[in-house]
Amino acid sequence: MASLDEAATVRMVAHLDAMLARYRAGEPLQYVLGQWGFRHIELAIDSRVLIPRPETELVAEVALEKAAAIGPTRLVADLGTGSGAIGLSMAHELPRDGTTVWITDASADALDVARANIAGLGPAGRNVRAALGSWLDALPTGESFDVIVANPPYVSVDSTDLEQIVGAWEPPGALFAGSDGLDDIRTIVSEAINRLREGGWLILEIGADHGAPVIKLMGAAGYIDVEVRRDLAGLDRIAVGRSPIVASPD
Numbered sequence: 001m002a003s004l005d006e007a008a009t010v011r012m013v014a015h016l017d018a019m020l021a022r023y024r025a026g027e028p029l030q031y032v033l034g035q036w037g038f039r040h041i042e043l044a045i046d047s048r049v050l051i052p053r054p055e056t057e058l059v060a061e062v063a064l065e066k067a068a069a070i071g072p073t074r075l076v077a078d079l080g081t082g083s084g085a086i087g088l089s090m091a092h093e094l095p096r097d098g099t100t101v102w103i104t105d106a107s108a109d110a111l112d113v114a115r116a117n118i119a120g121l122g123p124a125g126r127n128v129r130a131a132l133g134s135w136l137d138a139l140p141t142g143e144s145f146d147v148i149v150a151n152p153p154y155v156s157v158d159s160t161d162l163e164q165i166v167g168a169w170e171p172p173g174a175l176f177a178g179s180d181g182l183d184d185i186r187t188i189v190s191e192a193i194n195r196l197r198e199g200g201w202l203i204l205e206i207g208a209d210h211g212a213p214v215i216k217l218m219g220a221a222g223y224i225d226v227e228v229r230r231d232l233a234g235l236d237r238i239a240v241g242r243s244p245i246v247a248s249p250d
Helices: 010-024 029-033 054-068 085-093 108-119 122-127 164-169 183-192 211-221
Strands: 035-038 041-044 074-079 099-105 128-132 145-150 196-205 224-230 236-242
Touching: 010 029, 029 035, 035 054, 041 085, 041 108, 054 074, 054 085, 054 145, 054 196, 054 236, 074 085, 085 099, 085 108, 085 122, 085 128, 085 145, 099 108, 099 122, 108 128, 122 128, 145 183, 183 196, 183 211, 211 224, 211 236
Parallel strands: 074 099, 074 145, 099 128, 145 196
Antiparallel strands: 035 041, 196 236, 224 236
């Protein structure tokens, strides 16, 4: 509080002027500030990663709901982690004992941002493992997971719905996924079922027009208890499916 009465230095004023110039030039406020809140944590972010959004907080909430019901140990993975928002929230909010969270990304730049955020997570950061690679290829061989969650690219390359500021500033590799926006979702759906433990959950953020096709994809791949949940705007946003539970012989 005492520092609020201190005069700003020339360097501080220059830094503020530079930030205002960036914002006036159209750069998103979150990148200008260099950090943004997500659920209960603060994340360092820049143009190497997507800006964390409220819709993704709902995805994290579902992943946390499913992971918290598993115990006493749980192994979870956040694929295409970007800033680490979902995975680090899980590490922060799940019990410290018995929780291991893998975060992965195909972008080395994005993973550098996520690793910096692990360092800022405090003691919960000890439960996080980071790996570079495409989707499930980055996960350790032979490990099966209780929960796999991802916010993959789901915008079609010719979409006219994307906000101009998003297309101009945020990383295209984290936005676009083929002609229908489903290329990466197809890959994750088809491969994740082989990396989930019996009864494990896959949770995906999806586009508002992807509910029906993703339900079809997950059903064809063998998931059970498939559903699509809506976001706060009432739009399809979260796809949930479960690995089959094999009945024990009598």
